[in-house]
Amino acid sequence: EVQLLESGGGLVQPGGSLRLSCAASGFTFSSYAMNWVRQAPGKGLEWVSGISDNGGSTYYAESVKGRFTISRDNSKNTLYLQINSLRAEDTAVYYCARDTTAWGFDYWGQGTLVTVSS
Amino acid sequence: QSVLTQPPSVSGAPGQRVTISCTGSSSNIGAGYDVHWYQQLPGTAPKLLIYGNTNRPSGVPDRFSGSKSGTSASLAITGLQAEDEADYYCQSYDSSLSGSTVFGGGTKLTVL
DSSP states (O other), X not given: OOEEEEEOXXXXXXXXXXXXXXXXXXXXXXXXXXXXXXXXXXXXXXXXXXXXXXXXXEEEOTTTTTTEEEEEETTTTEEEEEEXXXXXXXXXXXXXXXXXXXXXXXXXXXXXXXXXXX | OOSBBOOSEEEEOTTOOEEEEEEOOTTTGGGTOOOEEEEEOTTSOOEEEEBTTTBOXXXXXXXXXXXXXXXXXXXXXXXXXXXXXXXXXXXXXXXXXXXXXXXXXXXXXXXX
C-alpha cells in the first residue's frame, strides 16, 4: 500500500525556518518524481515545488523561489522541503504528492500544518 | 488569480448532472498539456479523480467523466449523490511559468 507521511510542521515566527519531511513507503520511491502542494486556510491548492526521480531537477513556484528548497534522499525514501524566511502568507497545510507525470498526482499525504505567526 | 479558471461554486439535486469547467489559455491547456482533476472531501487530502483529460483511476465511479477541447476542460458528474459534495480542482502545466504545474482555483460542489 502506497503511503506518504508528512511531518515537521508547526508554529514559527516570521522570518523563521522549518524543514518538512515526507516519508514514503509501499512503492519504489526512486522511480517517481515528487511534489509539494500547499493549501492556505479556506483557500485552494497551490503547487509549491517538484523534484525529479533522481533529484537532478528541481522546480519552484515563483512565490517561493529563493526561499524554499526541495530535496530527496532515495536511500531513506524521504522527500524534504526546507522553508526559510517564512512569511504569514506561507501559513498552510503542506502536502507531498507522488507525480506520475502523465497521469497526475496519484497519491497524497495527509498534510502537515505550517503556521507563521508572532 | 489562478492561471486556470474554475467557477467558485456549482450545485445540483441528487440524481442530476453537473459540469465544472476549467478554462485556460494557449500556454497551458491550449498547448496540448493534459488536464487532471482532483476531489477534496472536507478535511481530507485531495484525491485523483480524472487523469489525462478523460481517464478514471481504478475505484472512481463511472459517474465521473472528463473532457477537453481547445483551451478548456470539463468535469461532468452524473447521478449526483450526497457524498459527491466536495471541492474539485483541475490541474495542468503551463509553458510560460518556471515550475509549470498549475491548479485551478477550485469549485465547491453543493448537493441540494
